[in-house]
Amino acid sequence: MxxxxxxxxxxxxxxxxxxxxxxxxxxxxxxxxxxxxxxxxxxxxxxxxxxxxxxxxxxxxxxxxxxxxxxxxxxxxxxxxxxxxxxxxxxxxxxxxxDIWKLFRTILRERKKREIDPLLEALRACRNLTSTGSGGSGGAGGAGSRRIGPGRASVEAHNARIDSMLAFVEMIDSISQRLIASGKGLQLAAKLLAKAS
Amino acid sequence: MxxxxxxxxxxxxxxxxxxxxxxxxxxxxxxxxxxxxxxxxxxxxxxxxxxxxxxxxxxxxxxxxxxxxxxxxxxxxxxxxxxxxxxxxxxxxxxxxxDIWKLFRTILRERKKREIDPLLEALRACRNLTSTGSGGSGGAGGAGSRRIGPGRASVEAHNARIDSMLAFVEMIDSISQRLIASGKGLQLAAKLLAKAS
DNA sequence: GCCAATTTTCAGAATATTTTGAAATAAAAC
DNA sequence: GTTTTATTTCAAAATATTCTGAAAATTGGC
Missing domain, CATH: 1.10.10.10 (Winged helix-like DNA-binding domain superfamily/Winged helix DNA-binding domain)
Incomplete structure (x- = not known):
């Protein structure tokens, strides 16, 4: 040209x-x-x-x-x-x-929408299958299930693992949201992280 | 089991x-x-x-x-x-x-080593091809090149683009470093981002 | 409406990636 | 050492992804 x-x-x-x-x-x-x-x-x-x-x-x-x-x-x-x-x-x-920063935010917004949001939803559904502690369905009904089966302990350990994964993805989600919203979010994050030894 | x-x-x-x-x-x-x-x-x-x-x-x-x-x-x-x-x-x-956080840091460390570091190096080499402003080789030698060709302006626009990309990747690199180092870096980052409206 | 220029679509071809399975190697038991 | 069990390797097969190109659709001009 x-x-x-x-x-x-x-x-x-x-x-x-x-x-x-x-x-x-x-x-x-x-x-x-x-x-x-x-x-x-x-x-x-x-x-x-x-x-x-x-x-x-x-x-x-x-x-x-x-x-x-x-x-x-x-x-x-x-x-x-x-x-x-x-x-x-x-x-x-x-x-x-x-504008690279704008580019970055656009890509992040899109990937959150396409990947993080559905993942979060699916993880929550997965967690609800074995509900204890939090809300959810699980099986038949009321308070206190039929009998405390042999797998009770393993279910709780499983739930702890899913919960920690959920907490992690929720944090990623929350950080993404902030970065998407704030114009100079990343630069800010870097500065803040630098200060906090 | x-x-x-x-x-x-x-x-x-x-x-x-x-x-x-x-x-x-x-x-x-x-x-x-x-x-x-x-x-x-x-x-x-x-x-x-x-x-x-x-x-x-x-x-x-x-x-x-x-x-x-x-x-x-x-x-x-x-x-x-x-x-x-x-x-x-x-x-x-x-x-x-x-430990999910440990898992996250391990993966981040590895991806930085395998992807971000080589990318940064290559980007810098690419920038050096058309050096102006910063250091680098470019062509023959001394101060003030032979003649200011017709493409001088486009070279400078090109350099500006590469420089902004470089700055971006350097920031990603720096944030990664901090997250890898700090045990609860991500939680920290989230909290800090939350405070700073 | 027609015509020509441009863009889109998508079945099949080309390419790249992942998986298999069986032979080769390694490790433990004796 | 031999035998048995477990692991690794890697060429070929299976699968998945990406690309092509030409036909169909669209668009703009008149």
Missing amino acids: VGIRDHEPVQRTLREARDRFIALWGQMASNWGIPRTMAEVHAVLFIAGEPMNTDDVMEGLGISRGNASMTLRALQEWGIVSRVHLRGDRKEYFQAEQ | VGIRDHEPVQRTLREARDRFIALWGQMASNWGIPRTMAEVHAVLFIAGEPMNTDDVMEGLGISRGNASMTLRALQEWGIVSRVHLRGDRKEYFQAEQ
Whole structure:
């Protein structure tokens, strides 16, 4: 876009740096359960800094049109890439959020919604199967079950384990909520953690 | 182990709760880039609460001996499962860490070592390719490069993007370090975040 | 309405990951 | 040492995931 000649050493180095960044980002994402190509498309858009169309993305990464289309849609659903219309061009353009902190919060919000919330619900349901101490159903009925079976102790040990897991996930959930809400939540957290030896 | 008869309703419910927990844990792990079976084996050991041998794990999950062996080794390498020898038994037994916070810190330490640290190093190397402002190589040599090419502005915009990414990863790294070090770091963080509106 | 440009969809192909099982190795018993 | 039991290894098979490409659908211009 900006420069035509790419024998300029600066341009070649820039291209090399971009490619390295894209590869890095894709690698890291796939470590964390995000499809490599999805992260690479995001990286291309992020590092370009300006809107790109589907063909730019396709040739930038050497992927098919179908793949580019599906991946761009997924990125939009995640809320980290947005559509732009450029005047006088019929194609659609896409641009990535440039503010890393905003990006982080968006991803966190999405993962909480898709993963943490359902997990919490399921864990609570699981806990209710063997209710003791807290609320829940369990079996037949009223106060004091039929007989204290041989497994009574093991049920209580089991419940203690599930409860500690629940407490852990609830804490993660609560921290996520705060980070999602507060603009500079992470920086704040780091500062606070630093003070508290 | 504890109870022989499993027509006891309590025992059936307990089994059901265990199975649900195992499935949940496996599902969640695979969302976060950890092989499902690895998490399931960990879950079996965690929820059992007592040491189990390879055959117990195999039949508990319906996996092959080879798979159980490899997965148990991987869990040991992660440091979240340990080997025990039981008196009068020739088989090896395995047990999972029961303290969730300890478990969390162990996993965090390992992921930092395997993923964050290499990422940081690579990002810094990438940044050095296009050095401006900070240190680094770049090209030929002395002060003031040959000519200010057409891409000068785009290089600086690129550097700004990489720098913000670097700052972000450095913050994640620093927070991880603190959480790994401090016993109750997460609870602390949550409390602090709660106070700071 | 039509036409051309662009985007989406999805069955099948390509790729990557995980699992098996049996042979090889190791460890304990004697 | 031999025998028996337990564990590890790894090539091949099974499974799961991701990608392609061309047909179908959509969109914008007129």
